[in-house]
Amino acid sequence: MIELDPVIHAQARLRITSALATLGRDGKISFPRLQELLGMTAGNLSTHLRRLEDAGYVTVEKTHERRTPVTYVALSKTGRRAFEDYTENLRTMLGEQP
DSSP, rough: OOOOHHHHHHHHHHHHHHHHTTOOOTEEEHHHHHHHHHHHHHHHHHHHHHHHHHSSEEEEEEEEEEEEEEEEEEOOOHHHHHHHHHHHOOOOOOHOOO
């Protein structure tokens, strides 16, 4: 029986990984932009990003632009592979051919 990755399978984390996967291999997005795009509270987004970060699926980069702190989020190589595996497994479960 095929199992779906429980880290990604939670609705909020699936939305996050899906959004990050659309950015391309080297794409990153600012935390506020991702929050706006997903319509999530900062606390909720932070909690789910932490879970994805702990699994090695996302990278979180804290930096400064001029004097303003900025946080960027990106899907890691491991996270991209996990997301691709997740979607492939989902298609298989639904009876679609890869």
